[in-house]
Amino acid sequence: MKNNLTKHWRWGLLAFFAIGVGISAIAPYATLNPANFNNATARYASENTAKYVGLFVHAFASGVALLLGPFQFLAGLRSRKPVLHRWLGRIYMLGVFLGGITAFVIAPGIISGLVGEIGLITLAVLWLWTGYKAYTSIRAGNVESHRQWMIRNYALTFAAATLRLWLGVLIASQLPMPQSKYAGNFDALFIEVYRVVMWLSWVPNLVLAEWLLIRQRAAYKMAT
Numbered sequence: 001m002k003n004n005l006t007k008h009w010r011w012g013l014l015a016f017f018a019i020g021v022g023i024s025a026i027a028p029y030a031t032l033n034p035a036n037f038n039n040a041t042a043r044y045a046s047e048n049t050a051k052y053v054g055l056f057v058h059a060f061a062s063g064v065a066l067l068l069g070p071f072q073f074l075a076g077l078r079s080r081k082p083v084l085h086r087w088l089g090r091i092y093m094l095g096v097f098l099g100g101i102t103a104f105v106i107a108p109g110i111i112s113g114l115v116g117e118i119g120l121i122t123l124a125v126l127w128l129w130t131g132y133k134a135y136t137s138i139r140a141g142n143v144e145s146h147r148q149w150m151i152r153n154y155a156l157t158f159a160a161a162t163l164r165l166w167l168g169v170l171i172a173s174q175l176p177m178p179q180s181k182y183a184g185n186f187d188a189l190f191i192e193v194y195r196v197v198m199w200l201s202w203v204p205n206l207v208l209a210e211w212l213l214i215r216q217r218a219a220y221k222m223a224t
Contacts, residue, residue: 014158015070021161022067029059054105057098062160065095069154089138093131096157100128112195119198126206127156148213155209156202163201167193 028037068088071077078085103124107117134149170193 011070011073014073017161017165018066018070018158021164022063025066025160025164026060026063029056051106054102058102058106061095061098061102062157063095065092065099065157066160068092068095069157072150072154093135096127096131096153100124100131103127110198111191112198113191116195116198119202123156123159123198123202126202127153130156151213152206152209155205158205159202162205163197166197166200170197 068091072085072089072092103120107120107124110116110120112119130149130153134146134153137146137149171189174189174193
């Protein structure tokens with residue numbers, strides 16, 4: 001009973017942030033008004049068309065993947081509604097594919113500089129790779145391998161949520177020093193924080209996913 005409550009609590013927290021951030025991330029772009037975009041993406045409206053379109057595709061595709069991901073981990077849905085699970089999985093994977101590919105379009109020239117650009121591209125490569133491994137595993141009938149790769153993949157998808165959480169935390173931590181450290185320039189503060197967040201948003205997620213998988217394998221060995 002305690003394990004079930006813990007699982008439900010963890011899933012509820014995951015779904016809360018995924019749905020909340022997913023909707024809030026998509027909403028500004030649904031207005032089609034660059035004035036509603038954030039500091040990192042507003043300038044894409046005045047750059048080339050490829051980046052502007054890539055930004056919209058990336059935001060919506062990644063947002064859909066973030067929203068659908070938690071429901072793919074519901075054991076009840078997988079067992080009672082396998083067809084729905086598969087179709088949600090296909091839409092999720094399409095979101096990962098489009099979100100990952102368009103990351104290569106919007107990464108060059110990102111405001112966080114080369115450090116942030118490498119962080120985003122590395123995330124995109126790993127996101128696409130883990131998605132590919134999850135897909136090929138289930139196509140081969142290896143459900144356990146598919147489950148493990150999906151955990152890794154969604155840890156990377158969830159970077160869309162942790163990016164915003166870390167962004168808020170780090171900006172708040174720097175606000176007492178805008179005059180002394182940044183000469184009152186909030187954009188300079190934002191760029192420095194964004195540079196860190198482009199890595200902090202996904203590396204700890206992936207480490208946590210691997211730690212959970214190691215724990216699950218150890219528990220399985222002890223049980224057998």
